[in-house]
Amino acid sequence: MQKDTNNNIDTILNSTIEGILLIKKGFIVNANDALVQILEYNSKDELIGNLATGVLIPSTTQKFLEFNKHLFQEVTLVSNSGDLIPAIIKISDIELSKKSYKIVSIIDLREIKQNENLLFRQSKLASLGEMISMIAHQWRQPLNSVASIMAKLKFKSKKNNAIKSEDLANEIKSIQNYLKYMSKTIDDFANFFKDDKQKEYIDIVKTTQSAKKLIEPSLKAANIQINIHEIQIQKIYTYKNEYIQILLNLLNNSIDAIIEKNIKNGKIDINFIKSENYLRIKISDNAGGIPKDIINRVFEPYFSTKHDKNGTGLGLYMCKVILEKHFNGTIDVKQIKNGVCFSMDIKI
Ligand SMILES: Nc1ncnc2c1ncn2[C@@H]1O[C@H](COP(=O)(O)OP(=O)(O)OP(=O)(O)O)[C@@H](O)[C@H]1O
Ligand SMILES: [Mg+2]
Incomplete structure (x- = not known):
């Protein structure tokens, strides 16, 4: 050249x-x-x-x-x-x-590869953190229930020096149920992040009743009635535990609000409405409702008014994500006469 x-x-x-x-x-x-x-x-x-x-x-x-x-x-x-x-x-x-x-x-490619690894690690850490706070969130209620059963037993044993063995057996059984639920939560969340969990045929009404059973002690303590208005529906092929998880989040919110507003006759109604492709599940309470200026924000992650009670603000966000991702569903909230109504549509 x-x-x-x-x-x-x-x-x-x-x-x-x-x-x-x-x-x-x-x-x-x-x-x-x-x-x-x-x-x-x-x-x-x-x-x-x-x-x-x-x-x-x-x-x-x-x-x-x-x-x-x-x-x-x-x-x-x-x-x-x-x-x-x-x-x-x-x-x-x-x-x-x-x-x-x-x-x-x-x-x-050194820099690009490094950034890629960093992002991957960051997103993994973020979802791990999210998972831990979600487990903590799901555990709070059963932990409280177990603690209150223990306190009750302690109180009874001091008072009459003896607890009927039948009572004791019942209380131990409910503690066992709570522990089983807690340990299952870990598996469920691990599965949730693995994204390969199994669907099963579930009876939505029966499953709703079993979710109610889980929170029976808190309901009794706060004098709250839950009315499940049963209807006949065919079994739905879906994720049972995630449905329970969504329901517990909604019910716990109503319970929290009823206690906070000091409502004497707390009431929660659960209604099912079936259409051709969707099952609508409506959960309404008489806890006074959500102020107009925040009702549109309740599904945002970390939005909470329960700062003194360590609310994570993840409850409703989780419900929405799970419904959209795993149920092909939607959720929305409306003010009703004495409270709010959360309405979910699940594809069937
Ligand atoms: N049934 C209800 N009645 C009144 N306010 C409600 C009701 N459900 C939800 N809210 C409001 O929506 C907010 C967000 O609810 P979300 O379940 O996402 O979080 P949180 O309940 O505050 O926290 P956590 O679920 O971790 O206890 C609540 O702080 C509360 O202000
Ligand atoms: Mg909540």
């Missing part, structure tokens, strides 16, 4: 941020500054004359990736000090001064 042409080529090669190699019959005949820097050489003269395969190792399984709509080949570069650098390359044939060369443009 003539000197002028060479200078021109150098200027062009050095104007890019990619590394560039010019190869003739397998040997390096030119390289730009960017590549010299990536490979940690002092000057391109140390590269020129070497076999291209000395610095550029194609991956054994020819991997091609799409980057900005072009097909690139994934390779490993070998630096001056022997470090391996992930990169992608694009090879083209060019003709300079009537001689044919291969020109290789090279993008160093």
Whole structure:
């Protein structure tokens, strides 16, 4: 090549941020500054004359990736000090001064790969944190119930010096049920994040009744009536525990509000309305309702008015996410006469 042409080529090669190699019959005949820097050489003269395969190792399984709509080949570069650098390359044939060369443009992937790993770790951490606060959220109520049973037993044993063995057996049974539910919560959440849980045929009315049983002690303590208005519906193929989880979140919110507003005859009604493709489940209470200025925000993550009670504000957000993701469903809330009505549509 003539000197002028060479200078021109150098200027062009050095104007890019990619590394560039010019190869003739397998040997390096030119390289730009960017590549010299990536490979940690002092000057391109140390590269020129070497076999291209000395610095550029194609991956054994020819991997091609799409980057900005072009097909690139994934390779490993070998630096001056022997470090391996992930990169992608694009090879083209060019003709300079009537001689044919291969020109290789090279993008160093180290930074991109690092960012990718960082993002992956961050999103994993975030979902782990979310999972822990959700488990904590689901555990609060059964923990309270177990604590109140224990307190009751302690009180009774002090008072009459003896607890009827039948009573004791009953209380132990309900503690066992709470513990079983708590341990199942962990599995359910682990499954929830694994995304491979199993659907089953469930009777929605019966499942609603079993969810009510779980919170019976809190209902009694606060003198709250839950009326489940039964109807005949065929079994639905869905996720049983997630349905219970949604229901418990809604019921616990009503219980919280009834206690907070000091309502003497707390009442929660659960109604089922069936249409061709959807089952609507309506949960209404007489807890006084939600102020107009916040009713539109209750499904936002971390929105809570229960700061003194450590409300996470995840309850309704979770209901919405689970309904949308796993039930093909929706949830919304309306003010009614003495309280609110949460209405869920589940696809059947
Ligand atoms: N039935 C209800 N009556 C009145 N206010 C309600 C009712 N349900 C929800 N809210 C309001 O919506 C807010 C958000 O509810 P959400 O369940 O998401 O969180 P939280 O109950 O505050 O916290 P956590 O669920 O962790 O206890 C509550 O803080 C409360 O102000
Ligand atoms: Mg809640």
